[in-house]
Amino acid sequence: MNVQRPQNDIVEIFGYAPNDTSTVCRSLWTLGACPFVETPCSKSNHDKTIVYGTCSVTTRFGDCIICPNRLYANHFATLKEVSVDAFGDVPFYTYQEYIQHRSDPTACVVALGMHSGHEIKLKQSCSMDWVLAKIENVRLVEYTGIEVQSIDITNNYRDNWYAYKNISENAIIPRSEHGMNWANVHKRLIPQIIRKSLIYSRSSFVNSGLYFIVPDIVYKKFEDIIGSDIPLVREKAPDVITVHTYALGDKVSEGRIREIVPVRKIRFKMQDFSDRFVTGPNLPSAEELDAAIRNALGLIG
Template sequence: MMSLVRPTNKDLVEIFGYAPDDLTQSVRSLWNLGACPFINKACSKSNHDSSVVYGTCSVTTAYGDCIICPNRLYEKDYATLRAVAEDAFGKMARFVLFDEYIRHRDESGIFVVALGQKSGKEVKIGRSLSMDWVLAKIENNQLIEYVGIEVQSIDITNNYRDAWYAYKNLTPNTKTIPSSEHGMNWANVHKRLIPQIIRKGVVYSNSKLVKAGLYFVLPDIVYRKFEDIIGADIPLVTTKGANVLTIHTYDLSPPANHGQQRILVNKRKIRVSLDEFSQRFISGPNLPSGEELDVAVKRILGCS
């Protein structure tokens, strides 16, 4: 391919798991199939009438390349969930998806069964609370304990349609790719993501069968936006507990050669008190003051 000029700031980073300018035959077959290589199923990212499957896993941001699809975090047969299982229950338990557990449930040993939308059924309680994942520790067909996992990426605003079609129709003679028009919906961090984590964490903390609390798996870039709200100096705890939130953050490895995927790199594993996390969201160090609110109202009204 001749030297392709890609956007220096707003660009698409991964489509169907690979660099968007990768013309390797096996990679382009994923475009044709609309298939996600991380869950080995059809990609769920499509337009409003499902006529176009976009398959966009990650995009550029001002802070680095960022994952925008939660399924991207399930590479290597759900390695991020397996890491949680090992941290919560130790190395002796056998991690399985629901279908595999059903086939082997009469065997002796300790299983960690993943329950979620892609494994068995998503656990739903109350009117509107759906748990992303529940990892259940089973011994001799008895539920011993379980933990919850929330997996988040970040939503985008606007669209990347022109850039996506330029990559879809890419040929060795293509010279330039237009800039993507996407933005990052960072406002969702305090509007939806943090309240959701707090609500679900409280539910798990009140269970008699939950001993290690709630786990949170997300891109490190996104968690840094959490820290803008709760503060990066939040005190850490050293032990698991029902009232503890354990956070696993990930980055993408550097760009790979065509035909190869970038991999997830574990960036941080931290534990915080759910109570401290909640309190900092309500009255954290970066909460604007009442005086700032006064000034803002006066400014709009033109009052002194």
């Protein structure tokens, strides 16, 4: 539909452009359903009375995915990419599919996660997003882990969202008030990747380390902290982190969903990643801290 859209805007709602009024799109608004994992959407207001369905929003760096489920398009294609990299050309099953093949002695890979069986939960409130388990002769022979991250927003897009919900021809859509919670990268996301990578590296069943699936825009924020020149490695190993970054593809016509396209595939040692987080090239200096404290107190020298 022809509307005047703002610069700060929602990019996708229930997988489609927010001004898409096609039946295939608006039926998902009615259902409150995610087209990528084929379940009710988990993005709602605080009292769960409104399902927002917001997949991605604008940022000053480009359109950015804000819901991890958006990264599971095309029946978990991103997870299948990891499976091929880690285990080669072995049949890939969701947990539901595995149930039908559970007695088959030939090798297969089974995905365990929130939308396939359940997440693997450990003590101290540690749960693994995804585990890909290779099974052969009805025995576990190897596994690898995958963490999938997007980014949270700050503020809200409420007025912007309601304008799209009640859209009319030639409407002027109000500006969204959302910002991006980039602080979460160093407060939560990087420590989580380090911690989980360390757990995987200690298992005798893990040969390929931890994989990390993330929007490329978000990973660039990781690089602001650890630097973009971290030494890379070519071979998989238990103590290696492999990063697969993605972006939204080109805009499409009504009734269609944009592709997600691979941007980068890189590997590095967990220890290098951890060291750079603690002593990274962009760590503020002691002199900067000194000056900030003097300034806060109105002192000179």
